[in-house]
Amino acid sequence: MYTSRIAGIGHYVPDNVVTNADLEKMMDTSDEWIVERTGIKERRWIDPSTGDLPSTMGTKAAQIAIEKAGLTPDDIDFIVFATLSPDYYFPGPGVQVQDQLGIKEIGALDVRNQCSGFVYGLSVADQFIKTGMYRNILVIGSEYHSGGLEKTTRGRNVTVIFGDGAGAVVLQRGEDGKGILSTHLHSEGKHAEELALIGPATSRWVDQIMSENDESDTSYFPYMNGNFVFKHAVTRFSEAIIEAAAANNVQPADINLLIPHQANLRITQFIQRKMGLSDDQVYNNIQRYGNTTAASIPIALSEAHMEGRIKDGDLICLAAFGSGFTWASALIKW
Numbered sequence: 310m311y312t313s314r315i316a317g318i319g320h321y322v323p324d325n326v327v328t329n330a331d332l333e334k335m336m337d338t339s340d341e342w343i344v345e346r347t348g349i350k351e352r353r354w355i356d357p358s359t360g361d362l363p364s365t366m367g368t369k370a371a372q373i374a375i376e377k378a379g380l381t382p383d384d385i386d387f388i389v390f391a392t393l394s395p396d397y398y399f400p401g402p403g404v405q406v407q408d409q410l411g412i413k414e415i416g417a418l419d420v421r422n423q424c425s426g427f428v429y430g431l432s433v434a435d436q437f438i439k440t441g442m443y444r445n446i447l448v449i450g451s452e453y454h455s456g457g458l459e460k461t462t463r464g465r466n467v468t469v470i471f472g473d474g475a476g477a478v479v480l481q482r483g484e485d486g487k488g489i490l491s492t493h494l495h496s497e498g499k500h501a502e503e504l505a506l507i508g509p510a511t512s513r514w515v516d517q518i519m520s521e522n523d524e525s526d527t528s529y530f531p532y533m534n535g536n537f538v539f540k541h542a543v544t545r546f547s548e549a550i551i552e553a554a555a556a557n558n559v560q561p562a563d564i565n566l567l568i569p570h571q572a573n574l575r576i577t578q579f580i581q582r583k584m585g586l587s588d589d590q591v592y593n594n595i596q597r598y599g600n601t602t603a604a605s606i607p608i609a610l611s612e613a614h615m616e617g618r619i620k621d622g623d624l625i626c627l628a629a630f631g632s633g634f635t636w637a638s639a640l641i642k643w
């Protein structure tokens with residue numbers, strides 16, 4: 310059996326910086342409230358005049374990852390694209406990346422696992438590589454939240470948290486034992502509506518929403534039961550990390566760098582304390598980007614790598630929790 314290693318990483322975020330002070334002008338909120346509850350100071354929101362979309366941002370991140378892997382787009386055998394905010398209802402953006410990169414007619418798979426989407430995607434790609442089916446797979450996480458958020462006081466508990474951006478890796482066949490050691494995927498669908506965007510979708514089509522013409526209807530904005538999500542997040546994040554460590558006969562404290570999905574700085578700090586990790590063992594950039602859902606781990610991985618926080622031989626743990634609920638982890642020997 311082969312192993313799969315991350316051969317190249319890239320990220321792309323829109324230029325447009327939205328600070329907490331900018332949000333204060335749109336809704337009844339404050340920099341103090343947002344920083345204290347979430348740690349977020351600013352986020353990137355797409356300026357629609359730029360034409361940025363999940364597919365184009367994903368392509369830009371992928372181009373960097375491919376270049377850093379020392380490859381060209383034609384070396385890519387398969388695309389896995391994780392997002393909850395596709396350009397279109399269908400088709401998913403994987404095929405758009407195939408087109409935008411000008412690659413031959415390879416397969417493209419779309420993953421719908423929200424904040425856990427990137428780790429789910431990485432796990433899928435890992436299986437294809439380990440069995441020998443593919444040699445180089447692009448795994449992309451990209452999100453365009455800002456266009457669909459309710460930018461008023463009514464939507465403030467969700468809107469202040471989310472940001473736009475994309476990250477990508479090239480997962481490559483290796484034979485030296487380094488790379489992804491294990492991945493762990495979970496779901497608990499009974500909580501699907503605790504963090505969700507219900508419609509428009511098949512359970513609530515556009516014509517129903519329009520015919521009701523109900524001003525109090527918020528089903529087409531993201532909904533989050535914040536306290537409920539918070540409590541489940543701290544438990545499931547911890548379980549996912551412990552599971553990844555146990556599967557490889559190491560302790561959480563042996564992890565050189567934990568790169569958690571950037572959900573909320575308070576959640577990450579809680580996990581850090583619970584796992585007994587030092588500041589050097591945990592990567593945070595939510596302060597600058599907010600929660601970018603499927604893009605948050607590859608953006609953080611890319612920045613951590615650029616900052617020299619990841620060294621050869623390090624044990625890197627990726628862990629995520631989000632809507633579904635879904636949660637997931639991956640342990641990587643760099």
Ligand SMILES: CC(C)(COP(=O)(O)OP(=O)(O)OC[C@H]1O[C@@H](n2cnc3c(N)ncnc32)[C@H](O)[C@@H]1OP(=O)(O)O)[C@@H](O)C(=O)NCCC(=O)NCCS
Nearest residue numbers: 338339342346424465466469535536538539572573630631
């Ligand atoms: C969203 C979250 C930050 C809210 O923090 P909280 O401490 O739970 O706050 P609450 O929802 O209890 O709200 C407290 C008060 O702040 C208010 N509030 C909510 N959003 C606000 C905002 N952006 N600005 C100012 N006040 C706000 C509420 O209306 C409430 O007011 P009230 O006491 O008068 O009713 C927190 O629940 C959270 O981070 N949850 C998990 C989020 C997450 O990780 N989501 C992604 C998972 S991948």
